[in-house]
Amino acid sequence: MSLPLTTLAEHGPRLSPIVAGAWRLADWQWTAAQGLRWIEQCAELGVTSFDHADIYGDYQVEALFGEALALAPSLRERLQLVGKCGIKLVGPARPAHRLKHYDTSAAHIVASAEASLRALRTDRLDLLLIHRPDALMDADEVAGAFEALRAAGKVLHFGVSNFTPGQFELLASRIPLATNQIELHPLHRAPLTDGTLDQLQRLRIRPMIWSPLAGGALLAGGGETERRVHGALARIGERHGVSAASIAFAWLLRHPSRPVPVAGSRRIEAMREAVDALRITLDAQDWTEVWQAAAGHEVA
Numbered sequence: 001m002s003l004p005l006t007t008l009a010e011h012g013p014r015l016s017p018i019v020a021g022a023w024r025l026a027d028w029q030w031t032a033a034q035g036l037r038w039i040e041q042c043a044e045l046g047v048t049s050f051d052h053a054d055i056y057g058d059y060q061v062e063a064l065f066g067e068a069l070a071l072a073p074s075l076r077e078r079l080q081l082v083g084k085c086g087i088k089l090v091g092p093a094r095p096a097h098r099l100k101h102y103d104t105s106a107a108h109i110v111a112s113a114e115a116s117l118r119a120l121r122t123d124r125l126d127l128l129l130i131h132r133p134d135a136l137m138d139a140d141e142v143a144g145a146f147e148a149l150r151a152a153g154k155v156l157h158f159g160v161s162n163f164t165p166g167q168f169e170l171l172a173s174r175i176p177l178a179t180n181q182i183e184l185h186p187l188h189r190a191p192l193t194d195g196t197l198d199q200l201q202r203l204r205i206r207p208m209i210w211s212p213l214a215g216g217a218l219l220a221g222g223g224e225t226e227r228r229v230h231g232a233l234a235r236i237g238e239r240h241g242v243s244a245a246s247i248a249f250a251w252l253l254r255h256p257s258r259p260v261p262v263a264g265s266r267r268i269e270a271m272r273e274a275v276d277a278l279r280i281t282l283d284a285q286d287w288t289e290v291w292q293a294a295a296g297h298e299v300a
C-alpha cells in the first residue's frame, strides 16, 4: 500500500501522514534483521517516515536503526528520517555529563546532527528538531547552526519540539520552522487551548504529535478517566467499524491544524490501526464524545 507523502509546511519537508516513532526501539531487544523487518513492514503500510532523537535508548537507538538499515541500504531512498538534539543525558554513554541539561549551542547542534548521521548510516536528515525549549537558547546561534547544516546538505529542514507559542515565534523570527512536535491526546488537551495549535494553524505549519495513545494508557490505562476514554473510543469505533486505537488517531487527525501523529508501537497491526484512521473523519459530536469522556463534563 502506498500513502502519498504530505507536506508539513510551505517549503516542506514531505513526510508520511503517520510517522513511526523509534523511541522505544532499544527496549524491544531486536536483532538487526528484526529491526529491518519492522522498518520494511511500516514502509509497506505507507509509514515511511521515522522519528528519532540522539538520546533515545540512552543514545543507542539511532545506531540500532542504522544497523538494521545497513542490511538493505537502498531502502533509505524510500524513507524520511527525523532527528532531534539539544538534551544532554547523564549515563554510561556520556560520562562527561554531570547532570541532565539542555545545550542548544551551535557547536552541539552541529556535532549532534553529524553523530546522528553516522549512527543512522545516512548522509542526511530530512528534518532536525530542537528537542525541548532551552532557557539559554540564543535564536541567532541556533539559526546559524541550522543554516550551516543545510548548506552542507546534512539536514534538509528544521523544526522544534515542546515549544510554547512564544518560544516558537522567537526562533521562527530567525529561520523558517517546519513543525512543533508536541504531546496531544485526550488526556493531554492543553495545546487545544494554550495557543499552541492556534499558532500553528495560523502559520499553516503542521504539528507532529508524540505519544498519540498517551503511551498506551488510552487503551490499557487503569484509571477511571482512562477507562471512560477507552469506552468512548471503543463505542465510536464500533459505529465506524474500526478499533478504539484508530479512533484515538482519528481524534487527533480531525484537528484543523492537520496533525501528523507519531505512532510508537512495535506491532505492525497497531501501525495499521493508525493508518486506518486516515480514512475516518469524526464529526463534531464523535470528537466531543471523546473530549467529554476525558474532561469528565460536557462542554460549557
Ligand SMILES: NC(=O)c1ccc[n+]([C@@H]2O[C@H](COP(=O)([O-])OP(=O)(O)OC[C@H]3O[C@@H](n4cnc5c(N)ncnc54)[C@H](OP(=O)(O)O)[C@@H]3O)[C@@H](O)[C@H]2O)c1
Pocket (backbone or CB within 6 Å): 020, 021, 022, 023, 024, 051, 052, 131, 161, 162, 181, 182, 209, 210, 211, 212, 213, 214, 215, 216, 217, 219, 220, 245, 262, 263, 264, 265, 266, 267, 270
Ligand atoms: N518530542 C518529544 O519530546 C517526544 C516525547 C515522547 C515520544 N516522542 C516520539 O513519539 C513517538 C511515539 O510515542 P509513544 O511511543 O509514547 O506513542 P504511543 O503510540 O502513544 O504509545 C506507544 C505505546 O503504546 C502501546 N500500545 C499501542 N497500541 C496499544 C494498544 N492497542 N493497547 C495497549 N498498548 C498499546 C505500545 O505497545 P506495543 O509496542 O506493544 O504496541 C507502546 O508501548 C516516540 O517513539 C518518539 O518518536 C517524542
